[in-house]
Amino acid sequence: MINYIFRRIGYMMVTLAIIAVLGYLIVELPPGSYLEFEIARLRQQGGNVSQDQIKALEIRYGLNDPTYVRFFKWITGFVRGDFGESFQYRQEVKDLIGQRLAFTISISVFSLLLAWGIAVPVGVYSATHRNTIPDYIITVIQFLGLSIPSFLVALVLMVVAQRVFGQQVGGLFSDEFQNAPWSFARFIDLLKHLWIPIVVIAFGSTAGLSRIMRANLLDVLGMQYVQTARSKGLKENKVIWKHAVKNAMHPLIMILGGSLPGIISGETVVAIVMNIPTVGPMYFNAQLNQDLYLAATFLMFLSILGVLGNLLADIALAWVDPRIRFE
Template sequence: MAAFILRRILLMIPTLVAISLVAFLIITLPPGDFVDALALQALQDGDRMTPQEVAALRARYGLNQPVLVQYWDWITGILFRGDFGYSFQWEVPVGDLIWDRLGMTTLLSIVTLLFIWVVAIPVGIYSAVRKYSLGDYAATFLGFIGLAIPNFLLALILLYVSFRYFGQSVGGLFSPEYVNAPWSVGRVLDLISHLWIPMVVLGTAGTAAVIRTIRANLLDELHKPYVLTARAKGVPERRLLVKYPVRHSLNPFVSGLNEVFVTLVSGETIVAVVLGLQTTGPLLLEALKSEDMFLAATFIMFLSFLAVLGTFFSDTLLAWLDPRIRRQVTSGATL
């Protein structure tokens, strides 16, 4: 098992390097750069930048270098100096902007994933065990509703409910008095009180999909011969259900956790813009619009790292859960 984990960690390194290169190249593919955006904005404001001013700004920001040279300077600065580059739009180092946003994005993704597990697994099990019951039909109906409603529409509905019936400040992860306040017990409690809306919004579609997955897998397991044999031998129904079919039916669910996590991380942007969250979404969108390439590339790299980390966690959990995979890992077989 330790060898499997080490091999997965070593594979993550070239994956992240490749992701950083592709992200940087894609950001620089559109015509123009940040200086061109500045020149266009100045022109719209009634001012015209001279070619000399444009060239001086491009040299100041290092945009007169070839793309691969810019990437090399950026990635080596990250690896050897912890320098993520300079944000052209905000005129501060990228490192001063990203950490709070990344922390909030990571927290929101993890909390939403836990919400999906807590809701979807019991409901999926109940829906399979009580097949065609009223509860099964209700779970199926809610599942289809969750898949059908766009996240941004559900966000608007919950914003209205939160403000109309609970008197809570609308939007954001903090009340106005706590936005720039230092961390304290009051700020943590305020964060928790605001966290439930984006958690439910992001988790609804994932919960619906996981309920359907758990139900389908468990229904397939419940009619296999080993379940019928164990039931015939008098194994208590609850113990039989938890020890064998439920555990086996979780394999496809665990193997798909990386997809759920990637969907949460990538789908957070639109929800964050609608709800005004202090996460990576709005800042990344602004960086892409203004062609602030070092800020955008850093955000994309870290969000990709979260996706790779989710895949690593999914593979490790699957190897721990399934004895067959553990035996393959122990014997040196490739997973």
């Protein structure tokens, strides 16, 4: 098992190296560069940009170097924790991301927990009460969850929160707390704002996850070993949760592994709609404006989370199912 993990980490490194090259190339691929935007902007403002200034900027950003030289400068810096500088914000990428990452991760982790916390019991309930009225009701809600796009749910919830609860919506803090130092009141204010994005993000994935849970559990409930468990005289709850659910978890674990990159990118649409300062919208804008290092850094983080998620999922699977434990 230890060997297997080390081997997998080796493969991960190779995968990431390939992604780094491809990712960097793709981000750079569209014609033009951020510098051209910048020069055009300065000229528009009436400023006369001299050739010397342009030269100075080109040297500063290393735009005269061939692509591979720039790539190596960036990637060697990346490994050492120096992600380069954002053109747009004229700040270190590291500092830019750091500010927003805490919010992003807390929103994503909470919505992930909420989605799982609801999806698993609901899926189990509707599988064990198949074709009863509660199951039908759950099914209808699930299909609504699957088919309504998240930005719409966000808009509806925002309206409801404002009209019914009189809450200020959008952003993470009310005006009076926006720049205030941390206090308990500010924390409560944060929670008041946070629940909408968490519910919105959890909504869609809960529906999908509980559908999968229901389908898998139905398969497993038909297995002979479930009857064996009953024939021992176990309580029905124990038969379901200990003997059936454990064998129905595989697809959910694989999905959980795959959803790790979603911690960064998943809430983008919702965050844009609700004007929340997470990393999603920033990544989106970085791509739009060809903010090379910012975009490439995001891409690398997403990829790292992606391969890491898959590794964790495989380890978790092996823990759940002895049949796929590796030598």
